[in-house]
Amino acid sequence: MEFLNxxxxxxxxxxxxxxxxxxLFWAITLLGFADIDMFESDLDIEANSSNTNSTGLFSSFGFGSIPxxxxxxxxxxxxxxVNIYAHKFFAYLxxxxxxxxxxxxxxxxVSAIIALPIAIIISKPLQGFFSSVETSRSSDLLGLECTVVTGKVTSTFGQGRINFQGTEQLIQIRxxxxxxxxxxxxxxxxxxxxxxxxxxxxAKPW
Structure with missing residues (x-):
């Protein structure tokens, strides 16, 4: 009850x-109804119209290529x-x-400011994975087989898993x-x- 309070x-x-x-977002993503980087394209379009880098703000904080x-x-x-512990111990203030x-x-x-560097530290091990995904999104992958991981694939939605250079990667497919x-x-x-x-x-031709 104290926790809920x-x-x-x-x-x-x-x-x-x-x-x-x-x-809720991650639950929908796991069910295959949303993409992990579903906002990237929209931000890229806005960035291009204003001649700015859509991920520059996030990269400047140290998140690198993480979605x-x-x-x-x-x-x-x-x-x-951080806030729930601060609330517990400093509520009298x-x-x-x-x-x-x-x-x-x-x-x-203050809680958000404290959480930001911790989030950056935690994200460090993930940056190499997402960087390798980004660099391999090129014509080098054309012709390779891909396994669908979402419940459906349409002209606007879908994800697939592919093995490239010994690394399993998640890519956006349409x-x-x-x-x-x-x-x-x-x-x-x-x-x-x-x-x-x-x-x-x-479809796979063989």
Whole structure:
């Protein structure tokens, strides 16, 4: 009850709500209805229109090539964890009335600031994996077989797993075929769409 009281009262409830959104997103992703880097293309389009780097802000913090969804998830999770302990041990500092909300907001900001470098440290081992995925998204993969890992593959959605140079990688795939693909199907990478950061796939011809 003490845990629920902390998690569901201000200021921790702000991060609790964000954490629930993160958990919901990853649940949907595991079910195959969302892509891990589903926001990357939209940010690239906005960045191109303003002549800026869409991932520059995140990279400058030290997250490197890690997808934005992973970076945000780490920061939210750690911010919630730091805040719930801060709330537990320093609740007496919040005061009453308007001071309660002022110091509560300060606690939120401080928790996020503390969580950011911790998230960067945790993300370091993941950067090599996502960097190798990004560098191998080229014509070198065309013609290789890929295993579908999402529940479906359409012209706007889909993910596949491929072995390239001894490394198993997750890539974005799309299909214009009328034949439906589902989890476990083997397809062939037919074309690389650089701007969309994905591959067009077709049915295995043999």
């Amino acid at each position: 902390l998690a569901l009262t201000f200021p921790t409830i702000i991060f609790t709500a964000l954490l629930l959104v993160v958990v 934005i969804t992973v970076s945000i998830s780490l920061v939210v999770m750690l911010s919630w964890l 919040l005061g009453d009335g308007i001071l309660f909300y002022i110091f509560g907001f300060v606690m939120l900001v 299909s214009h075929d009328e034949h439906p693909y589902s989890t476990g199907d083997t397809v062939v990478l037919l074309e690389h769409l650089k701007e969309q950061h994905c591959y067009i796939v077709t």
